[in-house]
Amino acid sequence: MRKNPRYLLWLIIGLTIAAVFINLPKFSNVHIAGKTFNFDPNSIFTTLKINQTLNFREGLDLKGGTSLVLRANMKNIASDERSAALDSAKTVIENRVNLFGVSEPLVQTEITNNNDYRINVEIPGVTDVNQVRTLIGTTAQLTFWEQIASSAAKLGSPDYVILNTPQGQLYLKKTNLTGSDLKQTSVGFDQKGLPEVQLVFTAAGTKKFADLTQRLVGKTLAIALDNQFIETPTVQSVIPDGNGVINGNFTTDSANQLSTELNAGALPVSLSILSSSIVEPTLGSVSLAKSLFAGVLGFIIIVVFMTTLYKKLGLIASLALTLYTLFVLAIFKLSSITPYGITLTLSGIAGFILSIGMAVDANILIFERMKEELRQGKSHETAIELGFSRAWTSIRDSNISTLITSFVLYEFGTGMVKGFALVLAIGVLVSMFSAIVVTRTFLRLIYK
Amino acid sequence: MKINIIGKKYWYFLLSLIVIVPGVISLILFGLNLSVEFTGGSNLTLAFPSKVSSRELTQISNIFTQNKIKIQNITTSGNQVLIKSQPVDQNQDILITQEIKTSLGNFDQQSYETIGPTIGAETLQNAIYALIVASILIVIYITWSFRSVPKPTSSFRFGVCAIIALIHDVLVLIGLFSIFGHFFGVEVDSLFVTAVLTVIGFSVHDTIVVFDRIRENLRRVGGENFAEVVNDSILQTLDRSLNTSLTVILVLIALLIFGGETIRWFVVALLIGITSGTYSSIFNASPLLVVWQDLIQRRRK
Secondary structure, three states: OOOOHHHHHHHHHHHHHHHHHHHOOOOOEEEEOEEEEEOOOHHHHHHOOOOOOOOOEEEEEHHHHEEEEEEEEEEOOHHHHHHHHHHHHHHHHHHHHHHHOOOOOEEEEEEOOOOOOEEEEEOOOOOHHHHHHHHHHOOOOOEEEEEHEEEEEHOOOOOEEEEEEOOEEEEEEEEEHHHHHHEEEEEOOOOOOEEEEEEEEEEHHHHHHHHHHHHHHOOEEEEEEEEEEEEEEEEOOOOOOOOOOOOOOOHHHHHHHHHHHHHHHHHEEEEEEEEEEEOOOOOOOOHHHHHHHHHHHHHHHHHHHHHHHHHHHHOOOOHHHHHHHHHHHHHHHOOOOOOOOOOOOOHHHHHHHHHHHHHHHHHHHHHHHHHHHOOOOOOHHHHHHHHHHHHHHHHHHHHHHHHHHHHHHHHHOOOOHHHHHHHHHHHHHHHHHHHHHHHHHHHHHHOO | OOOOOOOHHHHHHHHHHHHHHHHHHHHHHHHHEEEEEHOEEEEEEOOOOOOOOHHHHHHHHHHHHHHHOOOOEEEEOOOOOEEEEEOOOOHHHHHHHHHHHHHHHHOEEEEEEOOOOHHHHHHHHHHHHHHHHHHHHHHHHHHHHHHOOOOOOOOHHHHHHHHHHHHHHHHHHHHHHHHHHHHOOEEEEHHHHHHHHHHHHHHHHHHHHHHHHHHHHHHHOOOOOOOHHHHHHHHHHHHHHHOOOOOOOHHHHHHHHHHHHHHHHHHHHHHHHHHHHHHHHHHHHHHHHHHHHHHHHHHHH
């Protein structure tokens, strides 16, 4: 497998430029030598008309914030409807979390081994647990509002609101029809094949709904979830049988979304707080500067140590390590535009440090073998090739065992353990590439 | 003059035991000083307008007791009262806060943290489960990858010895932290679990590098003089083992001195684990292979 190192060198240079481009933070109006520079790595997406942004996602333990684990009480819900109910509850929580207006809140559902239905919530930057608890720990309220004449509105009462719509102002009054009158919602298609949301009411709900629709033909019957209006459909005709349909300019996705939201108000899923905690930013701003300094210092130590031990080889290894770090960081950042975004947490950073150790180790293994071969009087070129091929089995086996560990930890572990395992696996894979391809290519070029 | 590590193997095993046994005794007697994350419980911080007297402190703890909530620890720091207790749920919290306000006057609840016991237990349980599965898979992988080692040795033993070294390192780390927990109040939290995972990764990695050299030498000279081959292999990889570990240890020392306060014990755990991992690869895992081989040969005779 003696490939021309030239091609590999170009590959490495290309990857490095790409990684630097991805890793550079966005900056604007930077003045260098009288010229102004602007840079945004996301400009490439803008050019390609892709609605994505690259960023490092920091976990709650780095940023600080509130973390909650909610348990959904599924006692009153048929077992085949439970996961749909959980998704509905998640939608409600997402809507409420969005009220905080923070970037990147996290709302995830989880069904545990012992059939516990849970929602994990992380709200970065918000540290008032009481505020979070009151906002999140309640059951969703679905309400129906009827359009009334502006003169009939008693403003100031919570039962009356004015809603601004693209069609103008709507005066609305709260009706006695609520989520508990709704039996089920689903998404269907009308005669033209357009998606619509179908509602089925309970017996009591059917009666109320029939009365309402009779009153409101040609007017609006607005629907609100947690006092947020989600839809303002116009009643077309009287509906006596309790089977309502909401038409609108739906796409299948938006119809599904609405149906889920309505279900959330209809299904009696009560949520209880299993755990709630304020997470102090472990690496708070003071500490972060310190840790960065320690990180840079650690890197310098590695460079000095390797160069003292292995002279020119050590410098090459240091260069390879620099590229290694760039590649891994670029992968972290790139992952933010995939569904498998990597969130940087303290445990992930531990995994990263371990993988750096393993990357250093791969270089040391190779250099020690080369030294041995050189001692036996082999030429530089032969020593490089033998050093690599002899060290390869130990690099392979030790890294495969680490990969096995990380895959198992990822599979069985929860939250923090998963983060550690994922970063470790990525780090190990890149470190093998760095040692075998990057270091070797540099060595071949130098000793040619 | 060659260093004879294998010849003194029992001394090295003894050194390991000297570190492990007190730790295990401490584990049995005192257990681990688990943080709220694992035991389940609440951390409450109440900020009063002025310093809280010890009489008032007793009043607060009485309110907790009346509500059937056991307090594990209650301390003051300036105007703040820090309470560590059994899990307090939302309703209980509102009730207790109200009662304290009635008897002691107004205050601000600065933090409320409650973790149900299930979550921490789950994390721990899953991590242990994962480790058992990973260990079995590693034994299988090593048994397969080392299948070319000549008789009378067997590749299965390499796998098992790597896992024994791993258990050694975990015991050293957990044992020492049990002692630290009892005498210095160091808590075992999720960061510690991360440290243990890191050490496990390093331990197996380090052991396999030495084993790889034994495999290579066995292929070349055969398994006749097993003890000598193992000894030579350890010596040949000694430079690499020490250089790698020294690099990592130097970086960790930099983190220990200059990193933040919050990760201090985490770094200490890593330092202990990496040192133990290096030691066990050289002085335990490989010598154990020899002990095992000797045992089997003696039985055959």
